[in-house]
Amino acid sequence: MLDLLTWGTPNGHKVHIMLEECNAVYRIHPADLNDKPGFAALLAPHSVNGKIPVLIDSDVGSDQPLTVFESGAILIYLAEKYQRFLSQQPVERSAALQWLMFQMSAVGPMMGQFSHFRGRAKPDDAYALERFGGEVRRIHAVMEQHLQNKTYFAGGAYSIADMAIFPWLRLSEKFGIPWADFPRLHDWLQRIQARPAVQRALALPSLSPTTRT
Numbered sequence: 596m597l598d599l600l601t602w603g604t605p606n607g608h609k610v611h612i613m614l615e616e617c618n619a620v621y622r623i624h625p626a627d628l629n630d631k632p633g634f635a636a637l638l639a640p641h642s643v644n645g646k647i648p649v650l651i652d653s654d655v656g657s658d659q660p661l662t663v664f665e666s667g668a669i670l671i672y673l674a675e676k677y678q679r680f681l682s683q684q685p686v687e688r689s690a691a692l693q694w695l696m697f698q699m700s701a702v703g704p705m706m707g708q709f710s711h712f713r714g715r716a717k718p719d720d721a722y723a724l725e726r727f728g729g730e731v732r733r734i735h736a737v738m739e740q741h742l743q744n745k746t747y748f749a750g751g752a753y754s755i756a757d758m759a760i761f762p763w764l765r766l767s768e769k770f771g772i773p774w775a776d777f778p779r780l781h782d783w784l785q786r787i788q789a790r791p792a793v794q795r796a797l798a799l800p801s802l803s804p805t806t807r808t
């Protein structure tokens with residue numbers, strides 16, 4: 596059985612998408628970010644980092660379940676477990692991992708920091724807003740250029756890189772990114788959004804304890 600400690604945030608949604616794409620059997624354990632003590636108590640036994648998502652796989656042929664934190668590591672773990680969405684071909688595999696790392700090191704952190712400083716809206720945050728706002732726009736331009744002659748981030752096939760990037764980019768407009776400036780990225784976004792598994796994942800978690808079978 597797979598157990599997922601999660602919430603309806605971009606980092607949570609990446610894993611929900613992968614689980615739905617793999618038709619996995621899993622249980623969701625909602626970790627309510629608004630309930631700090633409850634959140635900490637749920638996470639503490641499973642992750643020293645104390646953040647969602649955390650995946651616990653009790654189906655590993657051992658007494659001890661295997662626990663994985665960091666959404667990128669969870670996506671790779673699931674890709675290897677189900678042998679899906681991460682090519683065995685060196686070129687496509689490397690491309691998928693590069694764009695997954697780009698998401699983990701740039702898209703998520705920069706959009707996250709920009710959102711944090713925008714939310715504070717203190718006058719002395721001007722430098723941070725300029726810095727992170729500029730980076731958010733720059734990384735959108737990098738992705739737009741990459742998709743010039745590609746359907747998906749790793750090339751011709753949908754992969755865990757698309758699943759990692761999508762939940763952040765569905766928020767781009769809220770970050771002041773005009774889709775008119777990034778038409779290929781917008782087409783890609785709509786392609787991913789149309790996938791039935793993605794639709795199911797975005798409706799998750801119901802944020803009450805659920806078992807998916």
Ligand SMILES: N[C@@H](CCC(=O)N[C@@H](CS)C(=O)NCC(=O)O)C(=O)O
Nearest residue numbers: 604606607645646647648665666667
């Ligand atoms: N790099 C981590 C980031 C995880 C993360 O920041 N999770 C947030 C929600 S999206 C969280 O748990 N925040 C709770 C907190 O910081 O207290 C990953 O991708 O898994």
